[in-house]
Amino acid sequence: MDLTFSQEQDELRKVVRSFLAKHSDEAAVRRLAADTRGHDPVVWRRMAGEIGLQGLAVPEEYGGSGSSYADLGIVFEEAGRALLCGPYFATVALAAEALLRCDDEQARCDLLPGIASGETIATLALTEDSGRWDEPGIRLAAHDTPGGWRLTGAKTYVPDGHLADLLLVAARTPTGVSLFVVDADAHGLTRTPLPTLDQTRKQARLEFGGTPARLLGAQGAAWPALERTLATASVLLAAEQVGAAAAALEAAADYARIRVQYGRPIGSFQGIKHKCADMLVEIESARSAVYAGLWALDGRDDAEIGLAAALAQAFCSEAFTRVAGDTIQVHGGIGFTWEHPAHLYLKRAKSSEVLLGTPSYHRELLAARLGI
Amino acid sequence: MELDFGPAVRDFRDELRDWLADHLVGEFAAHRGVGGPTDGAAWEVRLAWDRELARGHWLGVSWPREYGGRGLGLLEEIVFEYEYARANAPYRATGNALDLLGPLLLKMGAEEQKKRFLPPVLAVEELWGQGFSEPGAGSDLASVRTRAERDGEAWVVSGQKVWTSFGVHADWLYVLARTDPDSARHRGLTMLLLPTDQPGVEIRPIRNLAGQDEFAEVFLSDARTGADMVVGEAGQGWRTAMAALGIERGATLLPQQLTFEREAEALLDLARERGALDDPMLRRRIIDAWISVRIMRTTNLRTLAELTAGRTPGAQATTAKLYASTRHQQLGHLAQELAGPAGQIVGEDYGLDTRQRSFLLSLAETIYGGSSEIQRTIIGEQVLGLPKEPRP
Numbered sequence: 018m019d020l021t022f023s024q025e026q027d028e029l030r031k032v033v034r035s036f037l038a039k040h041s042d043e044a045a046v047r048r049l050a051a052d053t054r055g056h057d058p059v060v061w062r063r064m065a066g067e068i069g070l071q072g073l074a075v076p077e078e079y080g081g082s083g084s085s086y087a088d089l090g091i092v093f094e095e096a097g098r099a100l101l102c103g104p105y106f107a108t109v110a111l112a113a114e115a116l117l118r119c120d121d122e123q124a125r126c127d128l129l130p131g132i133a134s135g136e137t138i139a140t141l142a143l144t145e146d147s148g149r150w151d152e153p154g155i156r157l158a159a160h161d162t163p164g165g166w167r168l169t170g171a172k173t174y175v176p177d178g179h180l181a182d183l184l185l186v187a188a189r190t191p192t193g194v195s196l197f198v199v200d201a202d203a204h205g206l207t208r209t210p211l212p213t214l215d216q217t218r219k220q221a222r223l224e225f226g227g228t229p230a231r232l233l234g235a236q237g238a239a240w241p242a243l244e245r246t247l248a249t250a251s252v253l254l255a256a257e258q259v260g261a262a263a264a265a266l267e268a269a270a271d272y273a274r275i276r277v278q279y280g281r282p283i284g285s286f287q288g289i290k291h292k293c294a295d296m297l298v299e300i301e302s303a304r305s306a307v308y309a310g311l312w313a314l315d316g317r318d319d320a321e322i323g324l325a326a327a328l329a330q331a332f333c334s335e336a337f338t339r340v341a342g343d344t345i346q347v348h349g350g351i352g353f354t355w356e357h358p359a360h361l362y363l364k365r366a367k368s369s370e371v372l373l374g375t376p377s378y379h380r381e382l383l384a385a386r387l388g389i
Numbered sequence: 390m391e392l393d394f395g396p397a398v399r400d401f402r403d404e405l406r407d408w409l410a411d412h413l414v415g416e417f418a419a420h421r422g423v424g425g426p427t428d429g430a431a432w433e434v435r436l437a438w439d440r441e442l443a444r445g446h447w448l449g450v451s452w453p454r455e456y457g458g459r460g461l462g463l464l465e466e467i468v469f470e471y472e473y474a475r476a477n478a479p480y481r482a483t484g485n486a487l488d489l490l491g492p493l494l495l496k497m498g499a500e501e502q503k504k505r506f507l508p509p510v511l512a513v514e515e516l517w518g519q520g521f522s523e524p525g526a527g528s529d530l531a532s533v534r535t536r537a538e539r540d541g542e543a544w545v546v547s548g549q550k551v552w553t554s555f556g557v558h559a560d561w562l563y564v565l566a567r568t569d570p571d572s573a574r575h576r577g578l579t580m581l582l583l584p585t586d587q588p589g590v591e592i593r594p595i596r597n598l599a600g601q602d603e604f605a606e607v608f609l610s611d612a613r614t615g616a617d618m619v620v621g622e623a624g625q626g627w628r629t630a631m632a633a634l635g636i637e638r639g640a641t642l643l644p645q646q647l648t649f650e651r652e653a654e655a656l657l658d659l660a661r662e663r664g665a666l667d668d669p670m671l672r673r674r675i676i677d678a679w680i681s682v683r684i685m686r687t688t689n690l691r692t693l694a695e696l697t698a699g700r701t702p703g704a705q706a707t708t709a710k711l712y713a714s715t716r717h718q719q720l721g722h723l724a725q726e727l728a729g730p731a732g733q734i735v736g737e738d739y740g741l742d743t744r745q746r747s748f749l750l751s752l753a754e755t756i757y758g759g760s761s762e763i764q765r766t767i768i769g770e771q772v773l774g775l776p777k778e779p780r781p
Contacts, residue, residue, distance in 0.1 A: 020687075020694035270773045285776040287762075290769035297768055298712050301705040305687035306680075328680055380676045387679065389657060389666050 020312065022087070030091050036068055037099035043358055049102035050216035050361070056103045056180050065135020070105070072133025075113055080130035086249070086314035090256040090307060097260030100361055102217050104138045104177035110253040111176065111246065112139030115185050118242035119196055120234035128183060128198070139183040141246065142172035142223055150247060150374040152194055152240050159188035159195060159230065166197060166232050168225040176372070178221030179210040186230065192237025197230035204229060215368035217361060248326035251373050252310030255329035258337040258369050259303045265340050265362040266296045269347040289347060296340045303336040320386070327382035334370040341366040398468045401461070405469060408445050409476045417441065417479065422648070424480030427753050428746065429555060429603040435482040439513045448487060449511045452495065456507035463640070464697050470640045474647040485554060486510045486517040488641055490563055493633045497621045502582070518559030520550040520583070520607055521630065528763050530565070531574040531627065535609060537566035537581060539616065544581055546612045556605025557594050559585050565630050568623055578626030582618040589613060599749040600739040642689040649717060652747060653682040656720060659727050674723050681716035688712070704772050711764040714754035721748030
């Protein structure tokens with residue numbers, strides 16, 4: 018049985034945690050949250066150069082280190098703990114994964130090394146005004162012209178779409194859903210940052226006016242690769258959610274140990290102690306959902322991946338939201354202030370909950386897998 | 390759930406599978422999946438089945454050979470429980486002795502006690518009951534009042550014990566008693582092994598809410614046992630009791646897990662049959678019930694993987710019981726609701742079907758083995774490091 022972490026993986030966690038403690042502390046998170054771009058290029062380069070986080074799960078032939086999804090999950094858990102700002106999720110969980118899944122070896126060779134080295138920021142533009150993550154939600158039109166493919170229409174709620182050097186865009190061609198690559202400086206592309214409730218993860222609206230694009234793989238055949246990409250991203254987002262929830266609970270427990278009312282630390286009252294215990298039950302259960310997803314990804318069992326991914330999003334989204342809300346309650350008035358970090362977790366929880374589709378949507382994905 | 394535990398235990402697994410195929414037949418096969426930790430159904434058949442297992446040398450897989458065990462490791466123990474659960478064999482009637490008393494003696498018993506008591510446990514010749522709880526000592530176990538005094542070479546024990554599972558069948562009890570009359574709470578307690586076949590011991594069944602005489606109350610009036618029947622040290626009974634409650638029950642997680650998975654499958658079938666999947670409110674609860682069972686599976690596997698890798702189990706080992714018991718109750722409520730009016734009809738003599746019995750008995754899961762409130766306090770204090778409540 019290989020359902021536990023190795024010493025090397027414990028070491029990886031330690032390295033990532035101490036890197037992020039230094040480079041994504043509360044001051045850094047607040048600075049980037051307040052900034053429109055929300056990205057620190059210096060930290061981004063060090064993430065790649067010093068610990069190779071962008072290329073961790075990219076196979077070696079494309080310039081990465083070919084680690085497992087279990088390893089990548091550890092990094093996302095730690096990124097969640099630190100509320101890491103910047104395009105890590107967009108670049109690694111969405112764009113790199115989409116490139117790995119699409120049927121286009123040339124594109125992988127062209128584009129993945131830049132991502133792995135930290136040179137390229139990338140994202141996946143899938144959702145449109147409908148906010149849907151399913152296949153029928155993809156309506157943006159791609160036209161085959163003598164000068165090549167052209168995109169016309171809009172994508173929105175694109176994670177870090179304002180920053181990305183490289184945009185992977187899902188569009189509809191006469192034969193179905195196809196995946197395209199668009200350069201950030203392509204003709205006719207307008208990118209507008211969207212002010213977000215959760216300021217630690219930025220989004221943008223992309224308008225395409227006959228924008229030139231490169232087709233990835235076969236025309237009309239991209240949906241299975243995208244579906245798999247979304248499953249992977251669902252598990253990695255769930256890992257982030259669990260990490261962030263664990264950090265929120267730690268803050269709540271720390272506060273409950275020192276805050277005194279009625280002459281006792283409030284954590285000695287069952288009302289608070291049992292609430293904190295319930296938060297841990299949620300987190301450990303969510304952690305199980307995440308680990309099942311990571312093991313499924315490393316096991317490459319497609320049916321199991323779809324199931325575990327939908328389960329992870331359905332459960333972990335709500336778990337993080339509940340824990341983040343309870344963290345504010347344990348803190349009382351101080352937890353309701355802008356100055357205290359508790360609201361950063363709550364907002365991250367609410368934005369993550371819908372980032373790849375709502376928990377209800379994921380329950381239905383799961384139901385479909387179960388044949389009900 | 391299909392698990393492969395690797396080549397090292399494949400021969401062991403195959404031997405067990407063959408044995409189960411040959412022996413889990415007839416009356417035993419007719420009682421597949423019957424029984425549970427608090428379910429006394431088909432007691433005689435299950436006891437006979439335990440003896441069949443004993444003859445096959447399948448009890449005490451990881452116990453030392455000198456006491457009648459197979460002398461194998463934790464991994465074989467896990468494989469045994471998994472294959473056993475997979476075959477859906479009857480729930481073992483002697484669970485208490487195999488899972489608690491035996492491991493406790495292995496951990497803290499004197500050599501003479503191990504030699505005297507462990508072989509009859511594995512041969513299913515002596516059955517055991519637990520004498521911890523009292524009318525005034527439930528969650529607050531340290532307030533036990535049962536007294537034991539030395540009288541020459543014997544201990545003389547008086548008091549009342551309660552909630553002793555399958556107590557009416559017990560030949561022996563392991564009893565937590567106060568041996569220092571001036572002591573308070575955790576101090577001055579002693580764990581004693583006490584035979585039930587004597588005038589000073591009266592055991593009366595208590596009927597549980599499912600209509601079964603599963604547990605019992607035990608009245609001790611000058612009951613006697615030998616001076617050498619102390620487990621651990623006299624006066625250190627609290628430590629012994631905590632060791633018993635802290636015995637790592639990793640391997641035994643699997644049978645319960647497979648039962649829950651079967652119930653979740655049955656729930657889906659029932660929902661399909663009743664057309665409940667089109668009702669959005671029920672649909673959500675059905676999917677959530679299924680999610681819960683899958684999460685329990687991974688949580689259990691995490692703990693087992695850590696144990697077999699020689700690691701200390703993480704926080705999930707402490708939260709698992711609270712999650713599983715709560716969610717299993719929800720599953721039972723939902724199954725009863727889906728069954729509709731037909732689910733409200735019982736058989737002759739209050740005969741319950743599997744669904745009804747599992748639902749009713751699930752209500753005990755948030756009470757026994759440390760109630761949910763106690764679990765939350767343990768998680769809060771021992772895992773999260775929150776301060777203890779000041780005690781009066």
